[in-house]
Amino acid sequence: MxxxxxxxxxxxxxxxxxxxATFISEGRVPAMTIGAICDIDESKKARADELGVPFHTDYVxxxxxxxxxxxxxxxxxxxxxxxxxxxxxxxIHALVEKPVGVYTKQARELIDYAATRPELxxxxxxxxxxNPLYKxxxxxxxxxxLGALRHTSWIITTWWRPQGYYDQxxxxxxxxxxxxxxxxxxxxxQLDLWQWICGVPKSVFAKAAFGFRxxxxxxxxxxxxxDFGDGATGTFTTCTHDMMGTDRLEIxxxxxxxxxxxxxxxxITRLAEPEQEFSKQMSMEEVGKLFQGQLDLSDVLTTETKDxxxxxxxxxxxxxxxxxxxxxxxxxxxxxxxxxxxxxxxANGIHLSAWTGExxxxxxxxxxRYLDELNRRIRDEGSFxxxx
Numbered sequence: 349m350x351x352x353x354x355x356x357x358x359x360x361x362x363x364x365x366x367x368x369a370t371f372i373s374e375g376r377v378p379a380m381t382i383g384a385i386c387d388i389d390e391s392k393k394a395r396a397d398e399l400g401v402p403f404h405t406d407y408v409x410x411x412x413x414x415x416x417x418x419x420x421x422x423x424x425x426x427x428x429x430x431x432x433x434x435x436x437x438x439x440i441h442a443l444v445e446k447p448v449g450v451y452t453k454q455a456r457e458l459i460d461y462a463a464t465r466p467e468l469x470x471x472x473x474x475x476x477x478x479n480p481l482y483k484x485x486x487x488x489x490x491x492x493x494l495g496a497l498r499h500t501s502w503i504i505t506t507w508w509r510p511q512g513y514y515d516q517x518x519x520x521x522x523x524x525x526x527x528x529x530x531x532x533x534x535x536x537x538q539l540d541l542w543q544w545i546c547g548v549p550k551s552v553f554a555k556a557a558f559g560f561r562x563x564x565x566x567x568x569x570x571x572x573x574x575d576f577g578d579g580a581t582g583t584f585t586t587c588t589h590d591m592m593g594t595d596r597l598e599i600x601x602x603x604x605x606x607x608x609x610x611x612x613x614x615x616i617t618r619l620a621e622p623e624q625e626f627s628k629q630m631s632m633e634e635v636g637k638l639f640q641g642q643l644d645l646s647d648v649l650t651t652e653t654k655d656x657x658x659x660x661x662x663x664x665x666x667x668x669x670x671x672x673x674x675x676x677x678x679x680x681x682x683x684x685x686x687x688x689x690x691x692x693x694x695a696n697g698i699h700l701s702a703w704t705g706e707x708x709x710x711x712x713x714x715x716x717r718y719l720d721e722l723n724r725r726i727r728d729e730g731s732f733x734x735x736x
Contacts, residue, residue, distance in 0.1 A: 354672040355383030357416030357440075359407045359431055361392040364445065365422035368668065373399055376665045379672040383416035407431060411438045418443060418675060420473070420668075424519065425450045425527050426735070429458035432470070432685075436462055441469040443671050446536040447695070448472050448688030450527030451722060451735065453715045455692045462685055469674045470685035475663035476537040477544065477682050478670075481614060481656040485599075485606065486545045488616070495602030495622055500546050500582040506593035507534040507586065514564050521564035523725040524732020529558075529566030531695040535586045539691040540683075546582065546599065548690050549574035551709050556702035561589035565729060572698045574710075584698075604649075615653045 356372065358365045365387075372382050384402040385392065386409075396403035404410040411419070411434060418441035421431045429449045435442040442462070449455030462470035476482060488494065507530060519525025526533065543549065554572035562568050569587040576582060597608040604618040619626070626648065630638075637643040666682070673679035696718045697708040703721050708714075723734040 352379075352676055353381045354379055354441075354675050355415065355417045356380050356668075356672075357384045357386065357410050357419040358382065359386045359410070359419055359421050360423040361385055361387040361389075361395060362422060365420070366395070368420060368422070368664065369395070369399065371665050371668065377668040377672065379676060380668055384410050384413060386410045408434060411435055411440055416440060418469070418671070421445055424525070425532055426454075426525075429454045432458045433461050436465050436468055436470065439468065441671075441675050442685070443469075443471045443473060443668075444685060444688070445473045446540070446688065447532055447692050448685060449692055450532060451715070451719055452689060452693050452696055452713060453719055454735070455689050456715075459686050459689055469671065469681065471667075471671050471674065471681045472683045472685050472688040473664075473667055474537065474540050474683035474687070475667045476541055478663045478666040479611070479656075481608065481611065482541055482545065485608070485614065488606070489545055489599070489601075494599075494604040494606070494616075494618070496578070497546055497576060497580040498600045498602065499580065500542070500597070500599045501584070502538060502542055502582075502597045503585045503594045504535060504538050504597075505585065505587050505590040506595050507588045508591050508593060509534075509562070509588040511562055514562060518731070521562070521566050522729055522732065523565055523722060524729050524734075526566065527722070528695065528699065529564065529568050530586050530588050531567060531570060531698060534588065535570075536691050536695070538586070539584070539694050540687070542582070542584065542597075543690045543694065544687075547576050547580075548710070549582065549694065550577045550711050551575045551707055552694065552697040552701055553707040554698040554701040556698060558702075561587075565725070567699070567702070570698060570702075572701070574694075612657060613653065613655050615651060617649055617651045620648045 358369055372380050382401045385396040386404040386407045388405055393403040402415050419435045420443045421428050422445050425447055428444045432442045432444045514521045521529055552572050552574045556567040557569040558567050560569045568589055572584045574582045595610045599606040602622045607615045670682045674681050693710055693713055697710050700718050701708045726732050726734050
């Protein structure tokens with residue numbers, strides 16, 4: 349380890365940026381200090397003055413000030429690639445908030461440029477990857493202990509948002525300003541975790557409702573079915589109009605099943621043999637007991653339940669600390685920037701499938717077709733510039 353401190357520039361002092369500033373100033377990220385703060389709102393200078401750090405209204409000016417070694421981009425989604433590239437071009441390490449971009453073409457531009465600057469660290473802020481629950485779950489699936497994936501489903505509808513949430517800003521919940529709804533704003537962490545744990549899907553077919561229960565242009569309800577290949581499938585359901593909300597992840601494998609409730613409680617059922625072996629070996633007498641509810645399976649399966657509780661806040665500090673260690677000591681990143689393309693592509697694929705009624709390939713995703721469809725919706729809004 350080194351005693352050197354990483355000077356972080358925070359671009360955008362909103363809710364996220366303000367939270368990171370607080371964590372760092374409280375010493376919760378030991379190897380990191382605040383080098384400078386940038387926000388187009390000059391009133392945010394008061395917070396910078398309180399922290400005793402330089403303040404800028406132009407992020408390029410901050411990048412060229414010599415005051416920062418790295419930046420985190422806590423700004424509207426469309427700006428992440430532009431700011432990430434600008435930082436890397438100036439020899440500044442970049443930690444980009446999720447999503448890496450709104451559409452794969454712009455996300456790929458950032459990822460491809462970062463590949464030309466291997467001496468710099470480029471990460472994406474997927475703090476849920478530090479959650480012990482999901483870390484353990486990834487290790488379990490990767491170990492092969494439960495066998496091959498058969499099916500997985502995630503119902504994540506804990507994002508209830510009233511109309512006032514959308515009305516607070518003209519850019520919010522628009523195609524031109526935000527680039528989408530629940531898929532790009534609320535659910536990117538789950539889209540990332542799902543693929544991180546279960547594997548990257550090969551195709552998607554989706555139904556989405558746009559302005560279904562809210563006066564908005566973008567999606568507020570989604571049901572998607574994905575194909576992981578080799579017969580494995582999955583469904584993903586999310587929305588922003590369920591006041592009660594559900595968070596339930598199920599993963600069925602050949603030799604067991606995992607159920608995660610509320611991102612806190614995990615129940616793992618393990619089979620002594622693959623399910624198909626039990627199916628082949630079961631006698632007609634046992635089949636009869638099965639139908640009568642009398643079959644005792646206690647000797648062929650075991651169930652384990654673990655409550656992980658809540659670790660909110662520490663996840664963000666862990667990502668920041670990991671990023672600092674990657675820059676200062678060469679530690680492996682929890683979430684390399686290149687990983688961010690998977691969630692963006694799946695969200696884009698869901699949009700495109702819902703717009704066209706077609707199953708959409710994710711292995712050779714048609715980026716230009718998606719961008720054309722997106723720009724058509726931006727033109728219809730009439731308030732924002734088209735994207736390229």
